[in-house]
Amino acid sequence: MSQTIGYAPGAFDLFHVGHLNALRFAREHCDVLIAGVVSDEVCRATKGVDPFVPENERAEIVAALRIVDRVHIETTTSKLDAWKELGFNLIFKGDDWRGTPKGIKLEADFEPHGVEVCYFPYTMHTSSTQLRRAVSRY
Numbered sequence: 001m002s003q004t005i006g007y008a009p010g011a012f013d014l015f016h017v018g019h020l021n022a023l024r025f026a027r028e029h030c031d032v033l034i035a036g037v038v039s040d041e042v043c044r045a046t047k048g049v050d051p052f053v054p055e056n057e058r059a060e061i062v063a064a065l066r067i068v069d070r071v072h073i074e075t076t077t078s079k080l081d082a083w084k085e086l087g088f089n090l091i092f093k094g095d096d097w098r099g100t101p102k103g104i105k106l107e108a109d110f111e112p113h114g115v116e117v118c119y120f121p122y123t124m125h126t127s128s129t130q131l132r133r134a135v136s137r138y
Contacts, residue, residue: 006030
């Protein structure tokens with residue numbers, strides 16, 4: 001019997017309950033959970049902002065969670081690069097991606113490799129963007 005290896009990528013900056021919910025959901029759907037922490041450079045390239053917490057500290061925070069088996073720091077914007085290195089068969093994204101151009105592309109990129117995109121419920125009441133705005137006011 002083969003193991004289901006799940007990959008849950010994210011910036012995990014200003015770690016909050018939405019991040020925890022995503023990782024909990026992922027843990028329930030796989031045997032091995034790898035959390036992908038995007039590097040500071042990738043965060044800048046994809047979100048246009050510098051993370052508050054440096055990548056090594058974000059990786060340390062996520063690695064300390066019992067539900068995470070391994071942490072991988074993403075150094076490119078391609079999730080296929082992570083797949084080539086890690087060999088996961090499930091990738092987790094928030095359901096705010098479902099049906100969007102980004103989500104459709106992610107599904108199309110992984111379909112030939114037999115990797116399923118599994119969407120988790122997005123935590124609407126808390127987001128890093130909201131926290132970033134609140135912190136920036138001070």
